[in-house]
Amino acid sequence: MIPEPEDKLDATAQVVVSGPEDDTLDWRQIDWRRAERNVWRLRQRIFTASKAGDLPRVRRLQKLMLRSRSNTLVSVRRVTERNAGRLTAGVDGEVVLTPEAKTELVSRVQDARESFKALPVRRVFIPKPGGKKRPLGIPVILDRCHQARVLNALEPEWEARFEPKSYGFRPGRGCHDAIAAIFQVAKQNPRRLWVLDADLAGAFDRIGHAHILAMIGAFPARGMVRAWLKAGVVENGRLSRTEEGTPQGGVASPLLLNIALHGMETAAGARYGVDNHAMKGSPVLIRYADLSRDPDKPALRGRLGYVAGWGVSLAEPVAGAGSGHITWGSCVWEAAR
Numbered sequence: 001m002i003p004e005p006e007d008k009l010d011a012t013a014q015v016v017v018s019g020p021e022d023d024t025l026d027w028r029q030i031d032w033r034r035a036e037r038n039v040w041r042l043r044q045r046i047f048t049a050s051k052a053g054d055l056p057r058v059r060r061l062q063k064l065m066l067r068s069r070s071n072t073l074v075s076v077r078r079v080t081e082r083n084a085g086r087l088t089a090g091v092d093g094e095v096v097l098t099p100e101a102k103t104e105l106v107s108r109v110q111d112a113r114e115s116f117k118a119l120p121v122r123r124v125f126i127p128k129p130g131g132k133k134r135p136l137g138i139p140v141i142l143d144r145c146h147q148a149r150v151l152n153a154l155e156p157e158w159e160a161r162f163e164p165k166s167y168g169f170r171p172g173r174g175c176h177d178a179i180a181a182i183f184q185v186a187k188q189n190p191r192r193l194w195v196l197d198a199d200l201a202g203a204f205d206r207i208g209h210a211h212i213l214a215m216i217g218a219f220p221a222r223g224m225v226r227a228w229l230k231a232g233v234v235e236n237g238r239l240s241r242t243e244e245g246t247p248q249g250g251v252a253s254p255l256l257l258n259i260a261l262h263g264m265e266t267a268a269g270a271r272y273g274v275d276n277h278a279m280k281g282s283p284v285l286i287r288y289a290d291l292s293r294d295p296d297k298p299a300l301r302g303r304l305g306y307v308a309g310w311g312v313s314l315a316e317p318v319a320g321a322g323s324g325h326i327t328w329g330s331c332v333w334e335a336a337r
Helices: 032-051 055-067 069-082 099-110 141-159 175-188 209-216 222-229 253-261 300-310 330-336
Strands: 121-127 133-138 194-199 233-235 238-240 286-288 291-294 324-327
Touching (some): 055 141, 069 099, 069 141, 099 141, 175 286, 209 222, 209 253
Parallel strands (some): 121 233
Antiparallel strands (some): 194 291, 233 238, 286 291
């Protein structure tokens, strides 16, 4: 079996299109299975290198992912066909619907001749339970495609590093996994008498830019991430600068939030064995996005005050929502549900 050439996977390959290699790109004829496989293999290599602590190799592979034509194809398809907001335009009013327009968008993303410049997001509001509204920031279609490309390079590095009890906005994990984790902790150790139900106040809106950039370090697309964070917001025709937060609505925003909140378990004093079971006397922090439940004594709330240095804080307890202490027992399972 011939070994795979090191760091040469699909950097400039254009063979994901059926037919001769010199054919013009035809959206309808793209071999999507092959394109998805190329991206998956490169993501796996980034994950493996990150798990092994080989940061130089991680950076080389991430550069390769950012140049990959397969990554561009998959990212454009995700934004224009699979995302729920594919019909929602940004500040430029552009949506991409036809195969010809998608082909042109691939060329604009892959073969950019001018320096990258992020455009401001368009602020819209969607209803929340209780009559409140949640602000969303809608990037332009070109920025969404670039964010999807960056996501495929950055996410596998951090999936190898994220803490074991983090469940929100992660591939292969969901809210039911968090519920099951809470149940398992309650079942295995009846001596735990309290649960701290915590919510970070406006995490997407308040997370510190400097903290996010410090966490991603020398990531090859760091400049693009900084440009998105600083691009600004247009609301009712007026442009506002963004000095904090990441727009809730961007493709890469959930990952950036998880990166920014990485370290909560360690700072809370959680300690795990090789099987990811909590060690004796250790608290257990279970996080789903910006929500957390910690089956331990109420004093733990004070330990989590360190998140203020990241630009966010714990929300004040609100009846029926937000943060608070719940007595251990059957009501914990009901609250988790």
